[in-house]
Amino acid sequence: xxxxxxxxxxxxxxxxxxTDSGAGGLxxxxxxxxxxxxxxxxxxxxxxxxxxxAIQEGTKVLEEAKxxxxxxxASCVHRSGLLEIGDCAVWVGVVxxxxxxxxxxxxxxxxxxxxRLPIWKKEHYADGDSDWVNCERCANVNAQSGAGN
Amino acid sequence: xxNITVRYFAMFREHAGLxxxxxxxxxxxxxxxxxxxxxxxxSSEPIGHCKVAVNxxxxxxxxxxxxxxxxxxxxxxxxx
Numbered sequence: 001x002x003x004x005x006x007x008x009x010x011x012x013x014x015x016x017x018x019t020d021s022g023a024g025g026l027x028x029x030x031x032x033x034x035x036x037x038x039x040x041x042x043x044x045x046x047x048x049x050x051x052x053x054a055i056q057e058g059t060k061v062l063e064e065a066k067x068x069x070x071x072x073x074a075s076c077v078h079r080s081g082l083l084e085i086g087d088c089a090v091w092v093g094v095v096x097x098x099x100x101x102x103x104x105x106x107x108x109x110x111x112x113x114x115x116r117l118p119i120w121k122k123e124h125y126a127d128g129d130s131d132w133v134n135c136e137r138c139a140n141v142n143a144q145s146g147a148g149n
Numbered sequence: 150x151x152n153i154t155v156r157y158f159a160m161f162r163e164h165a166g167l168x169x170x171x172x173x174x175x176x177x178x179x180x181x182x183x184x185x186x187x188x189x190x191x192s193s194e195p196i197g198h199c200k201v202a203v204n205x206x207x208x209x210x211x212x213x214x215x216x217x218x219x220x221x222x223x224x225x226x227x228x229x
Contacts, residue, residue, distance in 0.1 A: 031229045047228075048159050050221070052205055078228060090229050110229060118200070118221075119228035120159035132160045133227040 001074075002058035004051050006081045009091045020072045023095040027102035029110050031090040033083045037133070041126035047089065049080040050118040061112040069105040071096035076109055078119060150175055151216040155186055160224045164192040179203060180210040182220045198225040 001017075011030070018026060033045050062074050074094040083089055092109050096102040121133040154171045162168050165186070172189075176182050179201045187194070200207065202221040203214060214220060 050158060050223070053202055053207065053221075056205075057207070114229035115226065117226060117228045118158065118202075118223050119226055120224065121227040122159070132224070134225065 001076075002055060002062055003077045004049050004054055004058075004080050005077050006079070009077045009079060009088045011088065011091060014075050014077065014091060014093055018073045018075060018093050018095045020095050022097055023072055024097045025099050025102050026093060026095045027099065027106040028094075029090075029092045029106050030088050031110070033085050033087045033089055035085045037123055040123075042085070042123050043126050044085065044124045045083045045089070046122040046124065046130075047078070047080045047083065048120045048122070049078070051080075054078070054117045054119055057117050058113060061109055061116065064112070065094075065105040065108045068108060069096075069101040071101050071105045074105060074109065076113060078113065078117070080119075151214065151218075153182060153214060153216075154219040155182060156219060156221045157186075158221070158223055160194065161192065161222050164194070165190045176214055178210065179208060179212050179214055179220060182214060183210070183222060186222065194224060199223060200226070 035042055058076060062076060065074065072095050076092045078090045090113065092106050094102045094105045122130055123133055124130045150173045152171060153174050154169060156169045157165045174182065174185055176185060183196065183201065200223040201210060202208060203212060203218050
């Protein structure tokens with residue numbers, strides 16, 4: 001299940017929804033809003049999402065992950081709208097019989113979500129300025145080191 | 150000339166000063182739409198990691214556009 005939410009991500013409910021008697025483990029990635037980027041103090045973030053294609057592409061990412069790393073269940077929810085420091089911006093959970101598939105599928109899903117979905121991030125800085133995050137640079141960094149949040 | 154509805158997102162919307170407009174354009178491909186609207190709005194964003202969709206389907210820049218199509222221009226994405 002992939003979804004976009006303009007409200008706080010219901011982490012507990014998502015976790016319960018993945019319950020499966022064949023599961024040997026759950027691997028979760030939570031992306032949080034941090035208080036700085038590139039040396040600039042950040043006060044909050046704003047996500048703009050084009051929902052029809054984000055949902056279509058996000059669903060496709062989960063299907064691809066299942067083909068590559070067979071797991072039992074997976075969910076991913078990405079936030080839209082205004083977020084404060086410490087808020088959960090994206091949640092990925094994968095349950096599988098063994099940890100190998102769970103870890104790999106979780107990593108694949110978050111990397112693809114960051115690089116493919118029509119979602120844009122605007123940072124609001126402590127000095128009152130704001131700017132769209134330049135993700136051409138992010139994409140290059142991610143490709144080299146797997147970095148990001 | 151083809152009537153094309155162009156939708157702008159994030160920084161593209163801010164550069165254009167509007168979210169959507171219908172234009173009469175002499176274009177063959179999605180790339181033509183990107184280039185003509187970029188010069189129209191004085192944007193200098195390189196095509197780099199930009200993406201495009203036609204009628205809610207992600208396509209390559211070389212894809213054909215037809216009269217009445219809606220072209221969605223996506224600046225570099227930044228999910229997560």
